[in-house]
Amino acid sequence: MLTARIIPCLDIDEGQVVKGVRFRNLIPVGDPVSLARYYYLSGADEIIFLDIGASVKSRKVMLEIVEKISSQIFIPLTVGGGIRDLEDIRNLLLAGADKVSLCTAALQHPGLIKEAADRFGSQCIVLSIDAARVGSGWEAFSYGGSTPTGVDAVKWAKEAEKLGAGEILLNSIDRDGTQTGYDLELLRAVSEAVNIPVIASGGGGTLEHIYQALMEGQADAVLLASGLHFGRLTIQQVKDFLRQKGVSIR
Amino acid sequence: MIGLLDYGAGNLRSISQAFTYLGFKTRLISSPDEIKRISRLVIPGVGSFGPAIIQLRKRNLKPLIDEWISSSHPLLGICLGLQLLTEGSEESPEEKGLAVFEGKCKKLTAKKVPQIGWNRVQLIKEDQIFQGLPEPVFFYFVHSYSLMNISSSTIAITEYGQAFSSVLRQANIYACQFHPEKSGEAGLLFLKNWVEKC
Numbered sequence: 165m166l167t168a169r170i171i172p173c174l175d176i177d178e179g180q181v182v183k184g185v186r187f188r189n190l191i192p193v194g195d196p197v198s199l200a201r202y203y204y205l206s207g208a209d210e211i212i213f214l215d216i217g218a219s220v221k222s223r224k225v226m227l228e229i230v231e232k233i234s235s236q237i238f239i240p241l242t243v244g245g246g247i248r249d250l251e252d253i254r255n256l257l258l259a260g261a262d263k264v265s266l267c268t269a270a271l272q273h274p275g276l277i278k279e280a281a282d283r284f285g286s287q288c289i290v291l292s293i294d295a296a297r298v299g300s301g302w303e304a305f306s307y308g309g310s311t312p313t314g315v316d317a318v319k320w321a322k323e324a325e326k327l328g329a330g331e332i333l334l335n336s337i338d339r340d341g342t343q344t345g346y347d348l349e350l351l352r353a354v355s356e357a358v359n360i361p362v363i364a365s366g367g368g369g370t371l372e373h374i375y376q377a378l379m380e381g382q383a384d385a386v387l388l389a390s391g392l393h394f395g396r397l398t399i400q401q402v403k404d405f406l407r408q409k410g411v412s413i414r
Numbered sequence: 415m416i417g418l419l420d421y422g423a424g425n426l427r428s429i430s431q432a433f434t435y436l437g438f439k440t441r442l443i444s445s446p447d448e449i450k451r452i453s454r455l456v457i458p459g460v461g462s463f464g465p466a467i468i469q470l471r472k473r474n475l476k477p478l479i480d481e482w483i484s485s486s487h488p489l490l491g492i493c494l495g496l497q498l499l500t501e502g503s504e505e506s507p508e509e510k511g512l513a514v515f516e517g518k519c520k521k522l523t524a525k526k527v528p529q530i531g532w533n534r535v536q537l538i539k540e541d542q543i544f545q546g547l548p549e550p551v552f553f554y555f556v557h558s559y560s561l562m563n564i565s566s567s568t569i570a571i572t573e574y575g576q577a578f579s580s581v582l583r584q585a586n587i588y589a590c591q592f593h594p595e596k597s598g599e600a601g602l603l604f605l606k607n608w609v610e611k612c
Contacts, residue, residue: 165573166531167552204598209532235431240554240596260427262596285460287528287556331530359526384531414532414552 167414168378169209169385170402171363172392174199176245177217179225183341183390193393196229197236203392204237206399209414211237212265212333212387215245216308222246227259234260244292244333253280257288265290265333268306271313271320274327281328290363291329293317295350296337302350309337318353325358332358333387336366341390343369351381363387371397371405378411416609417443417452419479419495421459421469429458429492432595436606446478454488454609455479457495463519463559464506466494476512483514483587490608491589493557496582499589505559515582515589517563524575528558535580535592539569542611543581543588543604551600553580553592560591588612 174181174196181193193199200211211233215226223246230243243256244265253264270277270291281289294309295302295317302317321332334354336347346367355362364383368374369391377383391397407413416433418426420442433440443449457479459466470476482489491499502511503519511518522529532552537544544551560578564571570581572591580591588608594601 166529166533169531234428236435238428238432238435238595238602239598257425258427260431262428287460287530330528361526361530384526 165412166384167209167412168383168406169363170207170374170399170413171210171212171385171387172200172203172208172399173212173214173365173387173389175214175216175389176222176226176229177215178219178222179229181393182216183393197232199393200233200237203399204239207403207414208239208399209385210240210242212242212244214265215243217245227255230256230259230261242290242333244290249276250279250283253284257284261288263288263290263330265292267292267294270324271304271306271315274323277324277327277329281330286328286330289329290331290333291321291324292333292335293320293324293354294335294337295347297347297350302353305337309335309340317350318357321354321362322357325360329360331361331363333363333365334383339367340365342367343390345369345373346377346381346383346386348376348381351377351383355382355384361385369396371402374402375406375409375411378406415452416440416454416456417449419455419457419475420444421466421473421475426458428593429456429595432602432605433609436602436609438609443475444473446474449478449482454490455482457489457491457498459492459494459498460556461494462505463494463497463503463511464509466498467506467509467511470498479512483512486586488608488612489587491587492595493591493593496561496589496591497559499582499587500561503559514584514587515561515563515567515579516565517561519559519561521559522557522575522578529555529574531555532597533572533574533592535570535572537570537581538564541569541581541583543583543607544570545607545611546603547600553590553594553597553601553604555592557591586612
């Protein structure tokens with residue numbers, strides 16, 4: 165039986181790990197290589213890096229960071245943020261990323277998911293959906309959660325699976341950085357709609373929140389950022405708690 | 415020197431980096447004459463069974479592997495590398511495998527395929543490649559097909575929908591369905607044991 169994965173997420177702006185609330189008010193929290201190595205040794209099952217600067221300079225620094233990290237961390241590395249085309253994906257994979265996460269570019273050109281999956285394999289294509297509650301459903305947003313697209317988040321997840329995405333990284337814009345718990349309804353709606361792993365993101369603040377995301381939300385993995393970076397939670401603590409609750413954990 | 419078979423099936427960077435981190439030297443092997451300089455061979459790989467076998471033939475690497483196997487030099491097949499060492503795969507029924515291990519690979523039967531994530535590897539035979547690993551031990555898997563046959567060569571199994579052979583050994587030939595190079599400290603120890611003890 166597969167174990168639930170605990171995935172630290174490092175938002176990176178020009179080489180520094182930063183963290184904001186509801187995608188805003190970024191504050192620096194440390195050096196990506198040493199933080200990633202620390203999480204690796206503490207039992208992280210995977211690590212995700214999001215380049216939120218997405219400027220030319222930020223992109224270049226990101227490649228250097230991925231190269232450095234992949235020579236000393238031996239768990240899967242996912243990199244996202246500002247990826248536009250197959251060439252960007254290829255460069256990241258060659259630098260040592262195992263997976264890339266696509267968001268805005270895939271919304272603008274869904275065919276990119278298929279092209280990328282055909283060329284590099286579904287296993288390395290993660291579709292990231294930034295979703296916010298609109299009316300009775302959820303809408304996918306582009307450009308770091310700033311731009312509505314009119315696309316229904318659950319339908320988008322299903323379409324992405326058909327196009328060849330290997331996993332869905334599901335971020336709740338409403339909950340990002342708030343520590344008030346994951347959007348469980350959103351999680352469940354997407355998890356029930358697709359047959360690929362769903363990673364819960366946005367809102368995890370307590371051990372109970374994480375447990376809820378895996379149980380009620382039916383997520384396969386949880387992404388953690390603020391809670392870990394600011395020391396409110398440790399990976400060991402999360403894993404011990406989940407194990408006690410009977411969740412299969414590495 | 416460890417040779418990493420380069421037949422166009424994916425990125426060899428992570429496996430090469432794991433060996434480098436452990437202090438072992440590697441080189442890429444993409445043509446038959448390069449094999450004289452190595453003492454161990456790894457068949458890595460992600461991708462599909464059929465195209466991989468075709469690439470091995472095109473690059474004239476198939477006879478090289480056959481000879482390597484018959485002279486019982488140490489070999490490790492990883493992921494698709496394991497599948498290539500079986501008799502064949504449902505994924506590409508028209509192509510034959512290298513047939514070191516009994517049976518053909520079949521598509522996983524669980525709800526979510528591919529299997530992506532950490533799963534338990536249950537040792538069913540003692541072997542030096544497992545020396546020092548914790549119990550229970552978990553490794554990182556990414557695959558849609560696997561060898562459901564549990565034969566006399568199977569030394570560990572994993573459950574996903576049903577049980578499959580996750581580590582096999584036939585004399586000097588080892589194969590694992592998971593990615594040791596992505597399985598943290600347990601994966602590094604598995605690779606280190608293979609080099610130093612197998």
